[in-house]
Amino acid sequence: MERHGEWLHMTVPENWSGITIANVMKNKWKVPRKLRHDFRSNEKVLLNGSPPHWKTAPVRSGDILSLNFFQHEDFTLPEFEMELDVLYEDDHVLVVNKPAGMFTHPNGAADIQQTLWNGIAFYCRKQQLPVLPKYIHRLDRHTSGAVLFGKHALATAILGDMMKNRRISRAYAAKVHGLVENDNGRVEVPIAKDPAHPVKRMVDEDGQPAITNYHVVQRGQDYTLLSLKLDSGRTHQIRVHLSHLGHPLLGDELYGGQGDVLGRQSLHAAALSFPHPFTGEIITCAASSETTPFFTEEELRSF
CATH class of the missing domain: 3.30.2350.10 (Pseudouridine synthase)
Structure with a gap:
């Protein structure tokens, strides 16, 4: 699996051989209908370099499936400059350690813009990420610890389905x-x-x-x-x-x-474990005591 610019290129695994692109999107990755429509109508999925017929063209083991995940998207969320405690990050997933006393995201009040998501917006601009990461779950304002974000629309959809089906352990x-x-x-x-x-x-x-x-x-x-x-x-x-x-x-x-x-x-959300949305590898993150006044590192070693 390799990223080149806006595109992710992955080799079709043997256990997918013979199924269609539509089947991959709907059943393997649980992609929502609206997002599937966007991928199909805007030719954001290629099979061996060409747009496939989603309902009839089967994939074969060793084929190259290319997906346009990383097209730049502007966002209007106000930025808040803060130092993030990043627990894990790759092209698809971001996990950060939320401080106690901070909202996960703006809750509708115009004056509440110093939230974790506003801090993510600042990080996104600073790191020149193409897409603003989206939170998969929330923590209460005064709860600290690990919060999971999807870094593009498909990762967010897959992780959201995992959360719904309780495949993410906290x-x-x-x-x-x-x-x-x-x-x-x-x-x-x-x-x-x-x-x-x-x-x-x-x-x-x-x-x-x-x-x-x-x-x-x-x-x-x-x-x-x-x-x-x-x-x-x-x-x-x-x-x-x-x-x-x-x-x-x-x-x-x-x-x-x-x-x-x-x-x-x-x-304190001390530990977070989940299958990677594309590789299936189990990712485990431990949130340190840096963001909470109530716990020491020694106390959190048991988590």
């Missing part, structure tokens, strides 16, 4: 009030919006199903360090579930915690 470090009794546990209670609060969520039997798995890494004098993995992705899920457990996050005043005057919570 491990969170959390410090909670009190000493959690069981070394391992599972919180499985549904979550809904709190009708009495514009942002807050609550446990509600009529809410959406939510599952949080935890493991005790360390017990301190009056706190517990937990490793968390989610089987669902509800808004504020970890915060709600830990509060329901009786052990809210340090600093999380909204859900019963105390301890940070800046309103930050002791929650």
